[in-house]
Amino acid sequence: MKKLECIMSILMVTFAIGFNLWLYRAEPTARIDPNDNSFQYGLIERTNEIWDWAETRCQQSTIQFSSFQFPFSIFCTLSYLTDHWVPNWAQGYNLPYYYSHIPQIAIVGTWRSIRSIPKISIFKSQFSKNVSNIENLILKIENLSLFTYYHLIIYLLLCFFPLSVFLSLRILKLPWLTAGIGALLSSHISTDGLYGMDPPSFIWRGWGLSSQLFAMIFMPLAIAYSIRYFSEIENSKHEARNPKQYQIEKEKNSKSFSFLIFNFSNLFRISNFEFRIYSSYLLSVLFITLTTMGHLGLGLMLFLAIPVIAFTRPIMSFLRQEPIKHMWREAKTAFVKTILLALPPILLLSYWIIPTLLGDVYHNVSFWDPIWKFNSYGAKEVLVNLWNGFLFDWGRLPIFTGLVFVGIAAVFINTNSMGDTSEGSCKLPESRNCNENPDKTVRNMSVVRRLARRVSGVRDEDVCGTRSWQDPCIYGYIAPLPFLFLFFLLLYFGSTTWGGILNLIPAMNQFHQHRFIVGLHLVALFLAPIGITYVAQSITNILHKFLILNFQFSNNFSNFKFQISNWLYLCIFIFLSLYLCYLIYPQTLSYGAYNQTLIEQANGNFLKVKSD
Structure with missing residues (x-):
């Protein structure tokens, strides 16, 4: 009886996840956002921009610390990612100083890691019999935009909440x-x-x-x-x-x-x-x-x-x-x-x-927010x-x-x-x-x-x-x-x-x-x-x-x-x-x-x- 109940409960949670995956299947296909996701994606996009800028800036700074180049580079990059100016919120201010920023760093970091996979797979594809399939997969990964990846993450988190x-x-x-x-x-x-x-x-x-x-x-x-x-x-x-x-x-x-x-x-x-x-x-x-x-x-x-x-x-x-x-x-x-x-x-x-x-x-307290909030x-x-x-x-x-x-x-x-x-x-x-x-x-x-x-x-x-x-x-x-x-x-x-x-x-x-x-x-x-x-x-x-x-x-x-x-x-x-x-x-x-x-x-x- 215990084993049967265990199997049934696993089927229940599987159905709950599958139902969400089917019902909200259109979420990752959205081309534009009408809600707070537009603000959140603004933070994602800004984090990606700062990441590119920080890599260049930190690379120049690490020349002075050649003995500790790798740890200093990581610390330098993270310091910019956790505290930078966000111009597309209100009139602009250093939002990560007040706001959660680790989800944005995690999303941008995993997206950049995934996009680096095609570069690693180029050599392997030369010795593969299914070269066309691998090339198609590489092409899809290369064309995966940050906007689509962000909505895919939201979609999966929502669906796997059960x-x-x-x-x-x-x-x-x-x-x-x-x-x-x-x-x-x-x-x-x-x-x-x-x-x-x-x-x-x-x-x-x-x-x-x-x-x-x-x-x-x-x-x-x-x-x-x-x-x-x-x-x-x-x-x-x-x-x-x-x-x-x-x-x-x-x-x-x-x-x-x-x-x-x-x-x-x-x-x-x-x-x-x-x-x-x-x-x-x-x-x-x-x-x-x-x-x-x-x-x-x-x-x-x-x-x-x-x-x-x-x-x-x-x-x-x-x-x-x-x-x-x-x-x-x-x-x-x-x-x-x-x-x-x-x-x-x-x-x-x-x-x-x-x-x-x-x-x-x-x-500042925004006047756009009603008092009941x-x-x-x-x-x-x-x-x-x-x-x-x-x-x-x-x-x-x-x-x-x-x-x-x-x-x-x-x-x-x-x-x-x-x-x-x-x-x-x-x-x-x-x-x-x-x-x-x-x-x-x-x-x-x-x-x-x-x-x-x-x-x-x-x-x-x-x-x-x-x-x-x-x-x-x-x-x-x-x-x-x-x-x-x-x-x-x-x-x-x-x-x-x-x-x-x-x-x-x-x-x-x-x-x-x-x-x-x-x-x-x-x-x-x-x-x-x-x-x-x-x-x-x-x-x-x-x-x-x-x-x-x-x-x-x-x-x-x-x-x-x-x-x-x-x-x-x-x-x-x-x-x-x-x-x-x-x-x-x-x-x-x-x-x-x-x-x-x-x-x-x-x-x-x-x-x-x-x-x-």
Whole structure:
């Protein structure tokens, strides 16, 4: 059953990516941009010009440093690429000093590298039998314009976003099917152009927020690994550890990393628990840095989310009325770990972030931007739009909105069912003799745990020692999600509600606060799959009880009964997923189809006036 669910989830994410590739196939063919992509391409084009100029300028300067010519040349070129004058924005100013510039450098750098391939392939083509095919390929590469390459990158990032959501859900140890439906839903949030994670924010007929897209591809992974980092530290303390098995794990892992540490494996032995913590920490730092590199605003949202994730456990302890000493100890630990996680990305990007904060007084506020961009909409309008479904389901029934609220309810219901998740409650059962009498084992389990096992596809006769998203140790991975949703919802109210309080956050006085809808959409992409999973398992539980009450199974057929239950859950989940796609996809399909029509019309009009 596990293998089948794994295969089905991979098919789901493959379909989600393929659907995007087909629906937005006209994006790379655009000849001209009507939105913010024109500004972004202006930065791309200027970066390419500065690259050519910097190579010449730095080559002349390196004559004085012949001994260090190569490193000095790289440093010299990067210094110009990260701080230069941009004449085609407003009246011209040094935009990279204030604005994200690494995506532009990466795009121009890879484009220049690809165009250098034909020069390398000329010699090889002389000895090839398929000379004509290679020459045609070389010709296409040589004719690949920077404009087309830029739009191709945007197209691929948009289409492969479901993969990022899929991996993020799996990082949080959610079931395969939950991750699969998350991928299917990831590109189908619908708003009336509210600058969130919906297609109108990125495609040709929309806003063309490619800079947001550069960061958005990494943002779910950053949130997932951050949650996992804080949760792994807590859970690993409570897991049952056999001292002998613990030593075997250290020796096994040390051999795996021996090639990295020159075979001094005895000096570098880590257990699986320690490895999970270290890897989650390093990957959290990596993806937070990549997100901030892509878009400083989205990076700021991540830095604001880190304390919320860290202090989820102290908040839960407070709600459970645990001792003050225990809450104080958890709060101190959360504070230290927040600093440890937030500091490395800031240090890595300090060459850019610190000057930006220090020089923000020279950054003018444009009168072209309406005031609601800076102050957002206020609590009343945001809550009305949320209740009406306009934040997730504009132009269709509020299905996605409903799933988000079901997901929030499922997490809180799980909290009440699990009770205390402090030390000692996360230990695995020491015995695995459940197979001797699986029916008795199931009867002694709570309803929540029976439901949870079906979510993860685990057979009832194999329940002993298994885990699901509703087990105490795994629950830590999803516990921060409702708090993050509430946090971003409050921030989305903006200064219209909070006044000058938000200005206490660095750079918030010039931040477009209506963009906090991105954080709201991000958390919703985690909650909605949990919601549909909870609905599926609830229906399965009702039908399972009906089968038990109306059909008598002998002990010889108990295993067969459990297999029927698992297959029943699988069928219900597939049916709900298909029905959900039937209700949600038409809105995206209609919007994307007209987008292709507009691109074709614009390309035709462009060719008519190109000669002028």
